[in-house]
Amino acid sequence: MLSRTESGPDGEWQVRQVPGASSVKDYRCPGCDQLIPAGTPHVVTWPAGDYGSVEERRHWHLPCWNARHRRRPERRRW
Numbered sequence: 454m455l456s457r458t459e460s461g462p463d464g465e466w467q468v469r470q471v472p473g474a475s476s477v478k479d480y481r482c483p484g485c486d487q488l489i490p491a492g493t494p495h496v497v498t499w500p501a502g503d504y505g506s507v508e509e510r511r512h513w514h515l516p517c518w519n520a521r522h523r524r525r526p527e528r529r530r531w
């Protein structure tokens with residue numbers, strides 16, 4: 454599995470790329486609030502200091518993860 458640490462204004466995050474073949478269920482992306490259907494490549498992230506606490510993990514579309522700092526909650530389009 455490919456995993457890396459990213460640091461941003463919201464702290465340090467572990468980011469793991471999930472290939473489509475390894476994605477076996479649907480997830481809801483917190484960035485756009487749309488489903489990530491099974492079989493779709495995406496990323497899973499969790500706080501870097503918290504490895505192993507599964508409930509902190511979030512599944513994102515990669516573009517949504519990369520754009521998360523640019524989103525304004527009050528300007529959601531969905």
Ligand SMILES: [Zn+2]
Nearest residue numbers: 482485514517
């Ligand atoms: Zn998304």
